[in-house]
Amino acid sequence: MTSPDLVPLPPVAGRILDAQLHLLDRQVLDTDGVPVTTVDDLELSGPALGEEIPVGTPAPVLDALLTGPVLGTRIFGGRPPSSRLIRIPWKDVADVGVVVRLGVRGGPLDAGWVERWVRDKIIARIPGGRHDPR
């Protein structure tokens, strides 16, 4: 699997997560198991681009999961400007498995604004759209 000349990784205290394998493109569920969004990108606390990293600098940490309008940029390249991406803070994440599970309810999160807008502006105006189907 790996070349014999590679040094084995010394043991680390915590669980290991690889961004591509375990986080990116995973579905995000809220604390009730309701789908919120998917992880489109991640935001790190550093380092600053193009600046030398002094020896002994603490490693950056994962600040937030990012989601946003990435369909176009996935097809044509690039990424949306940082201001257009919606952040879900890492402190709200409860578990990472097949899906990323949050410890908070998804309703008030910014990530669900499109769904809320469609519900309030379009679905609510359809006759019978304001109550549960019976």
Add this chain to the structure above:
Amino acid sequence: MILGDLLGTPVRDADGGRLGRVADVRFVLDGTPRQLMSEARVLGLVVSPHSAASFLGYERINLAQPWPLANLLRWRHRGSYLVLWEDIAMVGKDAVRLRPGFTRYSASLEDGGRQRAGDGK
């Protein structure tokens, strides 16, 4: 910074020699404990000498099936290794530069590999 900008960036050694590209970023959950999970600290970068990205991670786990796919992807990502954060000298827009005398660690996710191998038995 946004992690997507880092993935696929060329990696160079201290003399500017080309080593590969950033295929993945490895985190370890051993930072300050928060209300639900610990902070995820950057442990290092997975560098792939022959490909710009990693797909399905066969080069990091012991899974060997389906055989053609596993072998093809393992060959495509051959020679991948992990560089720890301490060995990174600069993260630029166009390249990541490593410190002189950096160490190539195995990128294998051993625990994950053992678990999966055991599941199949």
